[in-house]
Amino acid sequence: MTTTRPLMKATRIHQYGDADVIRYEDAPLPGPAADEVLVRVAATSFNPTETALRGGLLHGFLPVDLPFTLGWDMAGVVTEVGAAVRNFTIGDRVVGRLDGGAGAEYAVAPARLLAAAPASVPLAHAAALPVAGLTAWQAVFEHGRVGAGQRVLVNGAGGGVGGFVTQLASHAGADVTATASARSAATVRRQGARRVIDYTTTPLPEGLRSPVDLLLNLVPMPPEDAATLPRLVRPGGHIVSIATPIPADPGRSVTSRHMVARNDVAQLKELIALVDGGAVTLDITETRPLEHLAEVHRSSEAGGVRGKVLLVP
Structure with a gap:
């Protein structure tokens, strides 16, 4: 008997091109592998480099499988835990930099890439931090x-x-x-x-x-x-x-x-400590529904984006 997988909303590209290739659509709800967790996404944040990825300009050294769910920054709540994960449990608030997939209602992430979200700011705001x-x-x-x-x-x-x-x-x-x-x-x-x-x-x-x-x-x-x-x-x-x-x-x-930045959870934890200690603040300039991601891409390419823009599923 075939089991139908639940669906969620996600911002995906099926081909490279201008902002019109971004689709806000139904996509299969992912399930975590043994070393992963499933996260209900509170927010992702926009990074200008994502316009280059969407346009295919990064394909030479950052190839992705299409269709591809956009979004590198993620903050959210753990809803499912893989069998080998020991450092997070259901209900934990987490933040991390993913290799795509954060621009959706749910995202799977290797537990080793995540940190406990800062306690001093709204969870969605933490998505401004990783990249x-x-x-x-x-x-x-x-x-x-x-x-x-x-x-x-x-x-x-x-x-x-x-x-x-x-x-x-x-x-x-x-x-x-x-x-x-x-x-x-x-x-x-x-x-x-x-x-x-x-x-x-x-x-x-x-x-x-x-x-x-x-x-x-x-x-x-x-x-x-x-x-x-x-x-x-x-x-x-x-x-x-x-x-x-x-x-x-x-x-x-x-x-x-x-330089090209890399993912480093130890450094992310130090940044979170600075946020919770008041030494670093998050400059959230705009919060928009995730379905508006294509509009944010267009605005960025026209020079209209300042600070960090959050996208909320």
Whole structure:
């Protein structure tokens, strides 16, 4: 006898293309393997890189099987536990970065990729943390090695990653200068930037008082623009970019590193501790129904997304 699997709503793509390929549709309810849990999703959050995945631009190094359920960030409640899972039980509030699948009413996740959600914020808000927070953590502490007294320039502080980068660098004791538009300036200052340069009226290097020790670049740009950035860094200084690679300047001993963030649950737990301790806040700029994901993709590609946008099933 054939058993019909229950259905849920999910945001899926069946082919690569523009935002019109995103479908909010019925999909089979997944079941957890022995080392997985099933989570009732409270929220996922939008990351601009997902527009590149949807368009097929990441297929070379991040291939996915179609149809593919979008969504990397997930916060929710455990509803089913695989036979080998010992660290979570039904009813636990969890958060984590998945390899897709979070943009649905339910998601399965390896238990090793999840952490207990922060207790100090609404569960849905925790979905803003994994991808952007881990990217920022690794840029600031692993690659940038930010410490007290360093002069740091955060180029692109108004985005989801930028807010975390600014807060973490400030928390580490750095003197932070940030670029942001006028609509983001007040938030960026609250997050710890001592100076904010409005890039819409004062393009770099204008507005920068003196060369910095470290440039953290979060902005995609043409190569010719990227080539101008090393002069913003003092001789012997460093550049870390999560977007367009920035050339080094060997003649002035300026090094440059282009990074791609990885999943790291230990670091996620440290971020959660900072959230619960009040050192890091979550900049939730908008909360929308999951069925509006295609509209969020379009808005992002038009430059209309700031901070973190939550999508709630």
